[in-house]
Amino acid sequence: MAGSKFAYVKNFELPDPLLPGTFIIIRLDGHAFHRFSDVHSFQKPNDERALMLMDRAARAIMEEYKDAVLAFGESDEYSFLLRRSTSLYNRRHAKILTTLTSLFTARYLYHWSDFFPNTPLQYPPTFDGRIVLYPSEKEVRDYFAWRQADTHINNLYNTAFWSLVQQGGQSTKEAHETLRGTISSQKHELLFSRFGINYGTLSERFRKGSVLIREQDNAGTRVLEKAAKKTKAASPIILCHCDIITAEFWSIRPYLLEH
């Protein structure tokens, strides 16, 4: 065959299996989204349309890959948990990583006009991705706690920051200086006393990020899912903006970390 004398180059493709028995987490991040959000006039500190679009793209991954059992998103990033026992693509590193990154990117563009009907895309956004392996349940729980704690910290800061700028008339530089060194309670106080904002009443989507859960027929989950199921009866994927740091989230959904 004509190609056979060149086919030896295929031997340079090395195997890249992920260690069996480990939880696989894939985290996707928007590439240069600071600029992207400016060009497309995202609202500050949070653009609900943009967050809902992220959720929509993430849902597509959950629907396509049955071993993706949990996802968490905030801002321009999303993390996905694959079952410890998954044999998706024989656990090949590059195959899993690129396929999910591509699917997320594709869905983000495909659904753009559903969430931004009056904002034409000036240029297409992109995402990068990475895979991290975790050996035990504790580390998986702490990973998601890490991301949700990050959401809280960032959102409190950003809410205070943009209040100072948008309502307080400060420049962005001044706003950063106002906030420098403040602790959490001081930002709450500032929001309330100067802008009448009770942080705890802001949208949970902004304060806690988005959680996508693959529903399972456990006694424990039944209750929680009823509300969600009413609007999206056929889908086993539910979206919530709940606390995933507390032990209870995990204890009532043991199937997330089994197998």
Add this chain to the structure above:
Amino acid sequence: MAGSKFAYVKNFELPDPLLPGTFIIIRLDGHAFHRFSDVHSFQKPNDERALMLMDRAARAIMEEYKDAVLAFGESDEYSFLLRRSTSLYNRRHAKILTTLTSLFTARYLYHWSDFFPNTPLQYPPTFDGRIVLYPSEKEVRDYFAWRQADTHINNLYNTAFWSLVQQGGQSTKEAHETLRGTISSQKHELLFSRFGINYGTLSERFRKGSVLIREQDNAGTRVLEKAAKKTKAASPIILCHCDIITAEFWSIRPYLLEH
């Protein structure tokens, strides 16, 4: 800080630098494109619009990443060569691989309607990717020769196959049986005698695939680029459908394999 007790999970992110001094080739492949091309009624054996769209997405990668000096595409796959000396993203494996895969995917969707103005996307297409390292120039040349030889073999087969089906009235099963065991010259003969097709006169895009070259100010390349430059004067990326198996392609463009 609230998140600090969880931040240890970041230590599970392992470094993944690619070996310095090696050529980096990234190959992207359409995911389940058999179905995608059916749903979107691609013409058989080749759909020029789809190939031009692939070229457009590939061009975006060449424009974005100056160290991508050469690319080759056929059907639903595209390969990119990064300079041996590139320090793109500090040669981090996952970062390079996912960013390019995402950019290609995003551009494919973004430009879809430019090439398929009357064919709405039924669902978004996706791509997977892999990185292969090559230590020497010879292997890089042979890699591209391997892909172009593959293009030739596949296209000759597909051209004969679809002629039998579309013009010869055979079922797809019959067509495969007709072609089973035939060598190259027999397929040429079959095309000519039964369907009046002189294979050598078919579009070079179909027979040789697409080659994207980062133009450089070498005496050797000047001549070749003049025609291309007329239509796209500002771009240093030229597209051709030329032979990349012969030594001459490389000898007149030494800069492709330098550094």
Add this chain to the structure above:
Amino acid sequence: MAGSKFAYVKNFELPDPLLPGTFIIIRLDGHAFHRFSDVHSFQKPNDERALMLMDRAARAIMEEYKDAVLAFGESDEYSFLLRRSTSLYNRRHAKILTTLTSLFTARYLYHWSDFFPNTPLQYPPTFDGRIVLYPSEKEVRDYFAWRQADTHINNLYNTAFWSLVQQGGQSTKEAHETLRGTISSQKHELLFSRFGINYGTLSERFRKGSVLIREQDNAGTRVLEKAAKKTKAASPIILCHCDIITAEFWSIRPYLLEH
């Protein structure tokens, strides 16, 4: 500095950290020990001196590396378990693997004459090594069960085989044929009926291999260790030839799998 223009070659040394939070098992195997055991006239099917020498070399590793908490040896192989939380050599793969392989090799030679006082080394024996990571306790227990089950299977076969050869007058080829397809109970029966050997009374070292345990001050281990401690009071490493497949071995020594 004279060397500085060449120092860039150091950049080709890539990082190789082992995934945190996983159990590290290092298995060493004698290289071409069939020949080595022939040249040095090892007794068949087991040479107690050779096994004790293996145990001695393994003990040196346990003494040198506090995070090595368990080891299992049979024939010419030995496996070592490093604590899940070990930060030995910053968990660098090659550093851990080569240092332990070298230490075992060095100790095997150094103590050779203690166990083979009348057998000069004809040439030095060597070992190869590999590291395998296990995410969970179950897999670690199963790994050691796998090796001990292997010990049993091999030793039963070899005992029957060499009985046929040494006492039964069969050639090695005949002995293999006699045993082909026999199950465990048939080998027991053959040993007893033809050679008067009650397999269950043979040395536990031969039947169960060698287990080295890093002793710890747990209520559960106290009892077991008393006997061992009488002869080797100062050492926290105890040697036994006990069953490590049953759950009890692990349940009374929870510290082996903690951290």
Add this chain to the structure above:
Amino acid sequence: MAGSKFAYVKNFELPDPLLPGTFIIIRLDGHAFHRFSDVHSFQKPNDERALMLMDRAARAIMEEYKDAVLAFGESDEYSFLLRRSTSLYNRRHAKILTTLTSLFTARYLYHWSDFFPNTPLQYPPTFDGRIVLYPSEKEVRDYFAWRQADTHINNLYNTAFWSLVQQGGQSTKEAHETLRGTISSQKHELLFSRFGINYGTLSERFRKGSVLIREQDNAGTRVLEKAAKKTKAASPIILCHCDIITAEFWSIRPYLLEH
């Protein structure tokens, strides 16, 4: 079979092939040799017996592995070059690395008494090892140049240092201070003016390290090897203490970097 329910643990052994077409360099280093050399009263700044023992162990690797074509040693380290095309152990990383480390260690112990007949080993020395891949000939030449430049720098310093201590009556601390900040020519001058030592006349083994070359039937090597061959006619491995930084070393032995 008894072992079969546990055999799944073998799936955790991941493939580790080294990239084809690259030069493989294995560097072995003495582990804690500062202490080892003190305990065994090595002469300072160089102990010829110890260096010859290193050469002997290295020779064993060259004799055992035909694809080891070059080695360079200094102090307690040795580097080995495997042919770019080697398929030794199917280029498995851990297998190559541990086997060579073990063989070197074993040979060092085995031949100890040949070089230190009156110095019993107090404890066995060990070595660690690493593999570094190099894509091109230039990098391999520069790697060996790097090590030989290092030899020169270290030996000049150590020679001056120990002269100050042994003949100059300085403490080790004083000697370090005397030498702090001095450049090469100043150390030469110090050696000559204070101790009458013409550095250039010292043993080449000390100044240039040890080079082991796999001899090949090239016109270029014939001459050089004649002297060496007289004493060791049967061996294709020659030892010299020559300059490997200059281009000439490589140009007259093209076979070292071919294939």
